[in-house]
Amino acid sequence: MDKFLQEKAPIFEALKRYKSNRIVRFDVPGHKGGRGNRELTNFLGQDCLTVDVNSMKPLDNLSHPTSVIKEAEKIASEAFGSKNTFFIVNGTTAAVQAMIMSTCKTGDKIIMPRNVHRSAINALIISGAIPVYVNPGVDKKLGISLGMPLSHVKEAILKNKDAKAVLVNNPTYYGICSNLDKIVEMAHENNMLVLVDEAHGTHFYFGDDMPISAMEANADMAAVSMHKTGGSLTQSSFLLCGKNVNSNYVRQIINLTQTTSASYLLLASLDLARKNLSLNGNDIFKRTMDLAQYAREEINNLGGYYAFSKEIIDGDKVFDFDETKLSIHTLDIGLAGIEVYDILRDEYGIQIEFGDIGNILAIISAGDRILEIERLISALSEIKRLYEKDKIGMLESEYIDPEVVLPPQRAFYGSKKPISIDNSLGGISAEFIMAYPPGIPILAPGERITRNVLDYIYYAKEKGSLLTGTQDMKIENIYVLEG
Incomplete structure (x- = not known):
């Protein structure tokens, strides 16, 4: 990676030049640098509102970039090891949908796990593509869906030779990874593209000792949610394309649904987050891993909870595990994950990512402090002491095999x-x-x-x-x- 190149942030730098020129504004947005909405300006800050601007020649245009956005895309491609990269401001939902819609037309088959995010099934509704579901493995103790067993993927490919693509979660919400390298190999041998939902895998590109990333595995497209673990603003993502993809067509598909009024706050945040990760990612994610591992050990020492990690790897359904994820099984203290989630927020002022039937997930990043980790551990200890009960009658699995009748x-x-x-x-x-x-x-x-x-x-x-x-x-x- 070219460090000199990665030190650049073309969109951010263009915004700074624009701001210093003190341009008289007779374009949108109507708040005119914040002067038209003082309460909003006081809340978000003058610096924020003055760079909430519209597309123009000096700032380029996301729908058809020719200057600073185009340069930023090239720099991001080098950082991620992709052939082309698109800045997405409609969330990773838009990136997932663009992957599927640029690959599949009405009636085309796509192989995917059933535990996909809603955005992937939404793309099937829009495009008319036909899903061939691969039921993921299930850990009955934890009650969670796992990755796709290779034998099931192979069976789906051989039974559906006309499928256009295979979609893979890398990782799942819980941090579980399928054998992406082998899935790519099998799909490519059968002339299928591989699309990867990496909403929770940004750090795979920049940290040491991480599971394999989509681009490293030679996948064809990947939707990367920079705002989740990469440090950009909420709703900002990257769509990465490999060498087998017609990126000009992909841009057309993106432009079917992505806004023509792209937020430069989101674009600049992507530019700066990429710069930060390229230059400092190893240190950032080492600290993240250390914090998560410390929390896991301390939570497991409490008894009752199970903060799982690489010990659940089985070489197939759990091919690898993302150790930055703090996934915690709660059923053994007689509480559903969603109940622990609510108690943490309502009684301890701690907001975690989610709780489901049997587990909770806390997102750890380098922005966390050890004091906050200790506060979470202490709260979980107290919840166990105050609320623990018999687990009899509790539902134990969050995945149900679907009975698919129609597309x-x-x-x-x-x-x-x-x-x-x-x-x-x-x-x-x-x-x-x-x-x-x-x-x-x-x-x-x-x-x-x-x-x-x-x-x-x-x-x-x-x-x-x-x-x-x-x-x-x-x-x-x-x-x-x-x-």
Whole structure:
């Protein structure tokens, strides 16, 4: 990596030049550098509002970059080892959807794990692509879905030779990685592209002793959520493309849905986050790993909790593990993960990433301090002392094998009617139901509503999970297909 090149931040530098020129503003945004909305300016700061600007020649245009954004894309490509890189300001959702929509058209098959983020299934609804689901492995003790077993991926490829691509999570929300290197090899041997959802894997490109990254594994595209572990502003991401991808076509696909009024705050944050990681990533993620490992050891010493790590690697369903993830199993103290999540926030002022049926996830970064880690450990100890109970009757698994009846697009746009969830058993869903976060659907359009699905929904609601996806905001009714 060229250190001199990585020290540059073209978008950020262009914004500084623009600001110093004291341009008279007769363009949007209408707050005119903050003067038109003083309360907002006082809240976010004058420096922020003065660089919240519109596209113009000196600042380039994200939809068709020819100068500073184009240069920033090239520098990011060198940092990530990709052939081309796109700045995404509609969130990693837009990057995941662009991967699928630039690869698959109506009726094309794509092989993917069922524990994908909602954004991937949304892309199927928009594009009309047909999913070939590979059920992930399941750890019955932890109650979590794992990676895709190689034998299952191979079977799906051989049975669906006409599939256009394989999509892989690298890692899952819990930090679990599939054998990406081998999956890429198998897919390419069968003329399929490999698309990688790396929403939680930014650090794989910059830290030592990390699981393999998508570009290192020679995958074809990767959606990288820089704002999650890379230090950029929320909603900013990169879409990386390898040598087998027509990046000019990918840009056209991105421009179908991405805003034409790109936020320069988001663009500059991506530029500066990439610079910071390129120059300091090893140190940043070593500290992150050390903090996570310390927290794991101390939490496991409390008893009752299980902060899992590389010991769950089995060489297949768990091919590797991201040690920066602080994933903690809670069922053995008689509390669902979402219950621990709520107690931490409401009674201890600690906001973690999410809680599900059996686990919680705390995101650790170099921005954390040991004092805050100690506070989390202390709170978990007290929660165990105050709230521990028998685990009898608790639901233990968060993954349910889906019964897929129709492609998502046909179900979503099909003739449908609302019905009480209580009376929906056996129906074919035309909507999503998911807990957010993590945003992995419990039920997706085109899937049959089974007893296991209903039991999970009732249990999640009882425990306090935030369920989303149906038109009915109370999640009491659901649209099912007629007939």
